[in-house]
Structures are given as structure tokens and as C-alpha cells.
Amino acid sequence: MSTTAQSTAPTGRRGRTLGPVLLDVRGLSVDYLTTHGPVRACADVSLTLRRGEILGVAGESGSGKSTLVTALTRLQRPPAVTAAGSVEYRPVEGEPVDLVTLSERRLRRLRWRDLAIVMQSAMDCLNPVMRLGAQFVDVIREHDRSMSTRAAKARTAELLRMVGIPAERAASYPHELSGGMRQRSLIALALACDPALVVMDEPTTAVDVVMQRQILAQLVALQQTLHFAIVFVTHDLSLLLELADRIAVMYAGRIVEIGSAYDIYRSPRHPYTEGLRTAFPPLRAPVRRMTGIPGAPPDLADLPPGCAFAPRCRYATDDCTTAVPALRPVGAQHVACVRTEEADDAR
Amino acid sequence: MPGDQPVLEAVDVGKEFPVHDRFGGSRAVRAVEHANLALYPGRITALVGESGSGKTTLARLLALFHPPTSGEIRLDGLPVTAATPRGEYHSAVQLVFQDPFAALNSLHRARYMLRRALQLHGRGGSRAEVERASLDLLRRVNLTPPERILDSFPHQLSGGQRQRLVIARALAVQPRVLLADEPISMLDVSIRLDVLNLLATLRDEQGLAMLYITHDIASARYLADTVHVMYAGQTVEGGPRDSVILQPKHPYTRLLLDSSPDPARSMADGADDPFAGVAEAGEPPNLADPPPGCRFHPRCPFAMDECRREFPARTTFADGGWAHCWLHRKGRTGELLADVAVS
Amino acid sequence: MIGGILRSAKVRFGLALFGFFVLVAVVGPWVTGSLWGVSATAIDYHHLHAAPSALHPFGTTGTGQDVLAQLVVGARGSVAVGLSSGILATVLAALVGVTAGFLGGRADQVLTVLTNLFITMPSFAVILIVAGYVQGASWLVIAFLIGIFEWPGGARYLRAQTLMLRNHDSTVAARMLGENRRRLIVAEVMPHLTGIISAMFLRAVVAGIFAEAALDFLGIGSADTISWGTMISVAQDQNAIVRGYWWWFAPPGLCIALIGTATALVNFGLDEITNPRLRTANPAAVRRFERAARRRARTVREVAA
């Protein structure tokens, strides 16, 4: 795959220099083994992520974005299984490892120290019968046995303060915290072992826009100092355009376009990305009539032949239904569409 | 064909709910307070607010799900009381629900739902007439092919189709007011705009008065003629959409706008990082124990003593907007607007 | 929805088993009595407490009655009590639960206290003491007693479900369209409850059969009718165990266990249909996949080594 070549200029937004490649995903496919046969929720996904980079993954419900998150972190539970592909993780020291085939024990040692996760529903992610602090101490001491409980508690206080939560809140039960605090504490928890990668699955959909902006500002500031990489998954493309260095757009389990946030905003190449781009009305620019994408996202168990987007695509031709288009470089980004050049001409 | 007289009005409406905890205790939650709203024919009014701001409660008060604790609701200028026949009221006012998956009974076909709606409002007639009227309704909400949709159960339809069916069912009553409670928030991003466009068409072609409730201020601007902003149960600002969104006159509206994603702003050449300089702004209050006076004062950078004491009266502006903010009563309007101009 | 339920093999098997016993209860005595000419009460003096043989396929009791015939006649006794108590309990549960849930307010409070009262009372002890006073009561009285104490759990569950359905958007929408209360209950709320109520009914029938057998075993059932419970009870009284007459007490218990399993299977199937988490999972396919993955990993390791 040539996705690696595309990110040769390792500078991100906010003037950050991006480090070497941290994660190299190749041909990752995830199946749900249902009683009616396997359903492919995530098909042949390839992407790379550099140290310190924010990669946004945008998609609608059923696009496979959440499945991708659980597969990347190998948290999928039956009936979801990783059917093919590799997730190569390159630590600072030591050999690269494939997270898909790594033994459970070695994977456990990588978890949280190298890759942490922030999930969608903050309320449900904290153990309701454990105090907040105990859930921090738990993981801190698991990965650093030499640390005393007292030191772990001090570290917890420091982490909570980092995200703007008073340290004494460590004694609270999750239900005693507000929604915003719970979400912040999950981010603090993710940073507990200073990971190289934090995977975030819709981390701010449960909070309001005001709180979302505050949390993201904090996240960005923390990332500036701690240099972890982020995979940020959401359905809100307009948010990603502001936050991410690069954006992958998913449709029906596949990446249809991947490129820098700037390029995705300025010149989306895939008809679906283009449709998504104009599906968000502008906040301040003059209002004009816009249209959405006709039809509805397909059922993964019953995909149309060829390009899954073809039935909703206004550029679609017979070619589109013959084969699934591969991701290939078009302009500055990578696009999975058979006729992007023609589409460009049509515009 | 916009009219000058409001069809439906909420005048200084308040609502308290008793909230029971699991152990049998109960407290009053003041979900809505000092809420004012007027819906005009041929106009869409957006009600913008965060979750828990009372916007859904206000919609449900307008839909007569429960009576307001204070203030009154007026239909065609006449106050609605306990004696007002519900059937009559609901043939004028219908509600479109947030969740199209929940709003349709999964055990009924579309045909049954439309037929009942038509029959209950005196549009029954013969079987052929009902069938024709149902097909016509489906066409009006762009559900095609209508013949097939009529035979479908809700689970055979996509989210967007279901929401259209919910709208069609509401239209069967031939209402004059449509209350749409976050009608697109549960739909996939790519199909949201078309549902909004449908609502706009209904306004333009049938002169419906419409309330569009949303937390997405950008979509409010896209669809609505008038925008009202609600915070912690109080309507704090309102006016023509561009007055409210381009020149907010309440500190909360400004905070909301600054927080909303706006790629155009951050992608502009030489733009600042959109996340730079975002200050901590606290969280909305607990409505069981709200702050006195203006409920926004604990989060407001301009807060003064008056704000803590009393809810400010309405100030009306030349551009048709209005706001409940002490800044305007105290002649400090300039400070707020100066800030907006900078950003 | 009904079609969906029947697609589950568990439900089909459970229903078939249940149906079989009901069929036996209905026509069985006639078949054994008139067709085979075997009576449940006739005494075969030549074969007292005889082990199963060609003449008496399930053996005879200590007093020389045919066990198979008793089993078939007993099915009628047990199923009759089970069905009547089940109907009574289900009707009461639906009446109290749906009414409380739909009306709310004061009616709900009163009915909820009543339900809780019946839930907290140890029902079997109450049945026992009451049945004790009316010893030798007819099967109908026993069924009534069982049914009257069997409803509260179901009522509580139905109340919660009804409350949820009443406030469900689709019901609210129907109310906004102007549907009256009767139609809201009949057309909007009740259809969603039919699955739950039928499962509840099956459970109540089996609980009734269980309770009847237990009462018989304690000697307070109806003495004059034969049921699976009285069979076990009589066998126990006449020391069938220490005399080794297993064919006497084993079959009736097995029948009760089978009909209980049938109900459990139906309920399992219903759960799988109502709970999507259980439905889509395909454990066998997952196991197959995991085996293959382990094999692949081993090959990879071997190749690397």
C-alpha cells in the first residue's frame, strides 16, 4: 500500500513536527459471525499513523468506524473477529509487533502504557461501584509495580488536575460526577501511563458543544506537551476538519478517502466525502440551499455490487458496479473511486 | 404567506417537575422558567439549547403533554386551559418526535398509521379515498414509491424514511403548527439536510407555522427564520436568525457560537488554531437548585450583582432581536458587541 | 413477530413438547381407556408392583394399577390444575399490571401496594395453610388457590412494561392523533405485550403443575383425582423407594421435569429474539473461527522458527 508515501511531510497542525510511523495498519478486515453467515463490518482497511499525529476517522452509522476502533485495540468480542490483515505497532525500543497476532499476555503489557482508549459513553465506562481514584490507582500500579499506592494516588491527583478536575474528586463515585467531569476523567485516565497512542471513539458526543470545545481544547493542549498520537473517530466531519491533521472517511466498512484535513476540506475527491462536506450547513457564511446525499447507507449484510456508494452516487456509471475500487492516490490524497478524474472535470 | 398574528404562543411559561430519587425522596426541578415563544404561519422558529436546557419540555408544554405551572399557552390568541378539547387542539398542533424509531409503533404498517390519523380527523371516507389521501401524503414527504411504503412496517424503512413517515402522519391531521423536536439528530449525517429541506418546503408551500428544536445552531440558521436561544430553562435571546447568530446579544449565545464547529473559520488562510484560547466555562446548573436571577451568571464573564439577584427584563433591538441580559439594561451593550466583532 | 418466534428451534421444540402433554391430557385418557381398554384405577391382582413388561409397559403400582394409564390420566389432573391456575394468574397479572401501569396515579399506588403485599408473602406457605383448612378440596379449589398467589410477579413486570409503553413515543403520538384510551390500550400497548403475556402464561401453567404436585405430596391435594403429584405422593406413602419400585415414582416426576424444560426452552427462545445481543451471536461459528486462527498462528510461528 502506498499510504505511507503520502505522509512524507511530517508536519501537523499547530506547527507540530510529526514523529516516525507508530502504527501501520494493512488490509484489516473485521467480520461479525452471525447465524446467517459472516458480515464484514470493516473491509481491507490500510492506514498509517505517525507519532504525535491526530488522525480523524469520519463515517456514519454502520460505516465500520467503531468496529475499526475495537479491532485496532483488539477489544472486539465475539461474534466480531478480525478476519484478515495486520496492525503493526512500532514501539520506541524493540521490534515492531503485530497487534492482531500478538499473544494475549504480551498485548496486555502494551495496553495502556502504549495504547490507551477513550470510549463513547463516559457514564458506562467507569466502574459504578469503584471510586474514581481507585480506578486510576488500579491501572497505574498494574503497569508499574514499583510504584507505591501513595505515589499512585499522587499521580492520580496530578492527572485529574491536568484535565481541570479538583483532586479531591478522586474520592467520588462515578455517578456523583457531572457528564463533563466523567468525560474529562476518562481522558485523564487514558493518559495515566503516558501512552504513545490514544484511540478515541466519539469521545464528546455525550456532552454539549460548549463542553466539547473545552474538552477538545484541553486535549489539544495536553497533546502539545505529551506528544501522543490520536485516532479520533466521529460522525461529525466538521469537528474533525478543525481538529485532525489527517482524515480518513469511511463508508460501508471501507476507507473511501484519506488525506489532510485541509485537502479534504478544500478539494474532497470522493463523491461521498464531497456529499458529507456539504451536508453540514455553514455557521456564519451566507445561507444557500444545500442538498444531502440521496438514499440511505446500505445494509452491511446486503451490500450492492462494486462500489457500495454507487447507488447513491450522482456520478455513478456501469463501471462502478463491476468491482470494488481500490484506494489510490488522486491529487494530494488517496481515494477509492474509479472515476475521480472525470468527476473533477464534471465539477 | 407569513402572517402577522402568532398561531401558537408561550407567554412567560414555567414548569416544575417533581423528581423522585431511587429511595423515594423527591424534589422540584424547575425545568422551564420565563419562557416566551411565538410561532407565526409560514415561518420557522428555531429553539436552540443544550440538552437539559428545557427546550424539549417547552415543546411538550406546547404539545399539551402536561400543563404549565405558570404562564399560559395561547392558540390563535386564546389561552389554552384544562377545558380546551384536546382533539381540537391537536388537529391544529402536531409534534414530530426526535427518534423516528420510537415514534412509530413497530407492529403497525404505514397504511394503518395514516388511515387512523385521517379517520380520527374526519378525513376518512371510503377505502379508496383513504388510500388516495395516504398516497398523497407520502408523496408530499417524498416517500417513494408510495405504494410500497404504504405496505411497509417501520423496521423495513431507513431512519430518514421513518422520519418522513412521522411527518406524513402529522400532516394527515392538516395541522397549522408543527413542533419538530430535534427531528434530524438521530438521522445519519448524509440524509439530514433533505429532511430539513422537506420542512422548509412545507413551510413555504403550506404556510405551516413550525418550531424547530435543535442543539445544532448551524442547522437552526440554515432552516429557521427566527432563532430563540434557551439556557437552563430560560429563553435568553431571540430574533431574526442572522441577528442572533451573526450579532449575538447574550453572552451565552456567544459562548455557544464560539464553541460550535466552524471549519470555515479554522480553514481560512491565516486562521488561528480553533482551540487556542478556549477558556474554562463551567457547566450548566442543576435545575433542582438553580442559581437565582439570570441562571447564566455563574458562567458569565460579565456577571454583576444584578445578575445574581433578578432575571433581567427583555431588551429589544433595532434589528428585531431581543435579549434578557443586564448588560443592555446597564448600558454595557458595547462591551459584548465589541468582543463579537473581534472574533 | 409470531413467525420470528417460531423460527427458533428452541421455541418450536418447547412448544411441541408442551403441546404433546396438553394433547395427552385431553385425549390420552380416552385412548388408554376406550382404545386400549386399560383403566387407571382397575386393579390387576396378578401383577402387584410389577416391573415394566409387555403387559404393563410402565409397570404397576403397589396396588396393581397400571402406571402408564395413571400417568395419562394424571396428566389430565396436573394439566387441568396447571392450566386453570395459569389462566387465573395470567388474567389477574394482566388486569392488575396493565391497569396500574396505564392509569397511573392513585389507582397505580393502591395496586402496587397490593402487588407488593402478595409478592412478599411466602405464597407457598399461605397456600399450604389455606389448603390445610379446606382439606380434601376439589381440584378446582386447589387451582384457584394456586392461581390467586401466582400473579404478583407477573403483574409487577407487566406494570413496568405498560408504564414504559404508555410513555413510549409511539403511544404518545397515537394519543396526539386523538386515539381514545380503550384503543390506546388495545391497539397500541397490548400488542406489544402479547409475547410477554404468553411466556408468562406458560410459566404460570408450569408453576401451577409444580405447586399442585407439591401440595399432593404433602397430602393436601384433592384425594379423589389422579395427578402426577398424587402418584408420587402415594408411591412415597407406600415406601416405593425402600421397596425399589422406581417405575412408580420416576415417570410422573420426569413428566413434570419435561414440561418444565419445555417452558424454559420457549422462554429462552423468546429471550434470544427480544435481546439482539444474544440473537446475532453465533457461538459455533466463533469457535470454529478461533480454532482456525490458533492453527494459523501456530503455522506462522513454525514458519518463523
Added chain:
Amino acid sequence: MSEALVTAGTAPGGARTGGRVTRRLVAGRLRYLLRRLGFYLFTGWAAITMNFVLPRFMPGDPGDALLRGMQRQTGQVPTPEQIAAVRTFYGDPTHNLLAQYGRYWWDLAHLRLGTSLSQYPTPVSHLVGDALPWTMVLVGATTLLAWVLGTLLGAYMGWKPGNRFDSVFAPVTTFVHAIPPFWLSLLALYVFGFVLGWFPLSGGYDPSVPFRLNNVWFLLSVLKYGALPAMTLIFIGFNGWLFSMRNVMVTTVSEDYVQLARAKGLSPTRVLLKYAARNALLPNVTGLALAIGGVIGGVLLTEIVFTYPGMGYLLFQALQQHDFPVMQAIFLLITLTALAANFIADSLYALLDPRTKERG
């Protein structure tokens, strides 16, 4: 500014400071428990009153019938004390109902449960006192054991639902669950007592050994006689606990906080015990309280099968011999312990679950 915001900023439905939360919570729980206590007191009153009312509203005069029955059995005219004892429970048509009711409560308050009719003139309280320890020890111990075993195994089965172990055990459990316990006891007695002859067929101890608690041989015989009933009871109870624990566990395991605990790289045992099982345990803990309360009522039939000298067997004898005072005493005991257990279960629930999710 930001400091002021942190203290004032609270979520809808949340509370301001830890202290206030705790105080409101404690007050809320106390109020809740008092209300529950009130309800159980009411239920208890209803049960006791029903016990008073029922015999008085039975067709005919059961007290009179009883006295005549006694006379037939013993061949003697009942003494005035006997008549008084019967009348206390069955009503005297010549007395004011309200006065009777007061008298009934007075006797109950002094634990005067009357005199047994079948073993006249032994007071009912003696008979119950003799039988109760047998039941408490046998059933109490087996309930606890079954609970521990069932809960642990259920937690393991629910941890990975659908695996081989689970797919074999779940249907077996279903079937065992559907077997009437008394019949299972009969079968156990037949197979292990009669066919294999491993265990004695009836009784709670060896009658040839002197009945003394400080006698080792007596205690050993108690163990020997109790073994089969105990194992049967454990098997029956164990299935129930396993079943409920597995089912709660299956849903708990897919909760996000368990997923996150796995993502945190905690050891599987830690995730299983501290995150999943700890949350799934609550229904089983309150269930245990109820089961302990239901000890007397729960396994009457099993005791009867094994002719074990506990409450169940006492009740059986009373039923056979129409010994109404004994029946009633046992009924009251069952009811009151069940109510107490319900109250304990409610208290446990309020104590163990830190959540106080509000509902509107």
C-alpha cells in the same frame, strides 16, 4: 474566575459538593429503609391477622370440630386449658371478635403458641424449638455452600458466554432447574440410599447413639445422616444461583466499563472479579438474604422425603394429623422470617450499591 466556576459548575441532577451529596444520600437511604420497614410491618400485620381471621371465617366451627376430633382420638373430654388453647386460635362464637383479637396478639407477644393437638400436651413452642435447629443447620449450611459454588461457577460461565463449558452446562442447568426438587430428592434417595446403599434412608441421626451434643459418635451420625439431604439441597440450590449469576454476568461483561478494564491491560482475573463479577453480584447477594429467610419454607418437601427431623417434617406431620396450632406456628414463622429477610435484602441493596440514579 475558573475556580469559582469549578465549585459552581454542576451537572443537571448532580450535586454541588461531596458533603452535601453524602448527607442527602444518607438521609435518602434512611428514609427509604424506614418506608420499607413500614411496608414490611404492615405486611406482617396483614399475615398475622389473616392467620386470625381465616379459621374464624371458615364454614362451620373448625374449633368445635377439632375439639370433638381430639375427644375421639384420646377418648377424654378436653380440659378447660385445652379448650382455651383451641379457642385462642379458632375463635369462640360466644366471645366478642375484637376482644379475641386482642387476646390473640397478647398470646403471640408472649410466644404462647398454644398446645399441640397431636402430641398433647406438648407446647407448640417446644416442638418448633426442637425442629428448628435441624433445619437451620442443614439448610443454612447447604444454602451458603450452594450459593458460593453457584455464584463462582456462574460468574465463570457468564464471563465467556457461548464457550464450550457454557454451551454444555446451560442446557443441563435448564433441565435440572425444571425438575421438582422433591422428586429430585426422591431420586437421590432411591439411587444413593436404596440402590447403592451409601447413605441411610431416613432420619437425622443414628437412633442407637445417645442424643447428646457432646458425643462425638452422635455428631458423626448427624453428619452421616445429613450428607445425602445436604448434597441434594446443594445440587438443587446451586443450579439456581449458577443460572442467575450467569445471566447477569453475560450482560455485565459487555458493559463498557468491563471493556475498558480489559483495554487497561489489567489481568483477566482482576477484570473478572473486580469489574465484572463485583457488579453482577448484587442480585445474588440480595437473593442470598432472601434465601436464608426462606430457609424454613423453601425446602419443606426435601426434609419430608428424607424424614429429616426439621421444620418441614414437623409441618408434614401436623398436616397429616390436622394439628392446626403447629401448622399455624410454622406458618407465622415462615412468614416473619421471609419478611425480615426481605427487609435485610432491601437494606443490603441500599448499602452495597453506591449509585443513586434519579428518575423523573
